[in-house]
Amino acid sequence: MSTKLDCIDRAIMRVLQQEGRVQNIELAERVGLSPSPCLRRVRMLEDSGAIARYVALLDPAKLGMGLTVFARVWLIGQDEDTVAPFVEAIRKLPQVVECQLMAGDCDFILRVIAPDLDAYRAFQMEYLGRIKGVRSIKTEIPMQTIKLTTEIPI
């Protein structure tokens, strides 16, 4: 499936991880290729799935969604009949931007974004807490984001 990636392929990905909308001409210059082979490599990386997608990253604070909360959720059981409806419910909630099924002492870790603490509290009350199968929720609030990147080291 994944034919070997050489140094130039990785250079292309490094650039695109930082500037996803860089033009092919400039990308080619930066990785030391002419535009044609550079574009061929980008298409190959896209087709292979190494480049999954391109997205615009918005500034949550500027859009009135400045609060991020981690919610640790325990269900009443780990059987499929309990987990599946929870997972389905979570997938439909756009405020939940991440959900990890954990191996450790809690069932799920959720990352939720909200305008502020009041809004989050309302969201937990009205949505999270009402999902069938939820036993308890413990909220953890970041005071400061030290680092946050979508960049994978390659």
Add this chain to the structure above:
Amino acid sequence: MSTKLDCIDRAIMRVLQQEGRVQNIELAERVGLSPSPCLRRVRMLEDSGAIARYVALLDPAKLGMGLTVFARVWLIGQDEDTVAPFVEAIRKLPQVVECQLMAGDCDFILRVIAPDLDAYRAFQMEYLGRIKGVRSIKTEIPMQTIKLTTEIPI
């Protein structure tokens, strides 16, 4: 600074959050504008910072970085002399893709990516655990990613 965003501005951001590299012509069609005013709005959103940046999202598994780990870190103190060097060290480690200073029972939550558990263990031993001021580290491992998006609901 942030002049009011109307319905079309939000539609533009919704599209760009999903397809960051969509061409202006197609973007314009989708939001019901002709290309010129659409591009003007995009530039405005970029300049205002509502659109922070564009990035390519890579597939970690396809690049041999299939493991994500959450590490909860406690320092020996919360004074600036303890925290500042830790923060600096974390910022330099590309394997740490996220670091949150927590308000709750642990000092920091880190998201670390690694090829596998052995590699993570080595990373914790050789890097994380050796940062000055670190008292203890507790590792939590996701078994399955239920949901993970960069999309902010707007």
Add this chain to the structure above:
DNA sequence: GTTGAAATTATGGTCAA
């Protein structure tokens, strides 16, 4: 990987609503 040409797109000015 290179070159070059054709098709498409981005861009900015201008006018109209």
Add this chain to the structure above:
DNA sequence: TTGACCATAATTTCAAC
């Protein structure tokens, strides 16, 4: 103030080499 239209410049894209 905002959008549509048009002309130009730049880029993308795909041949053939």
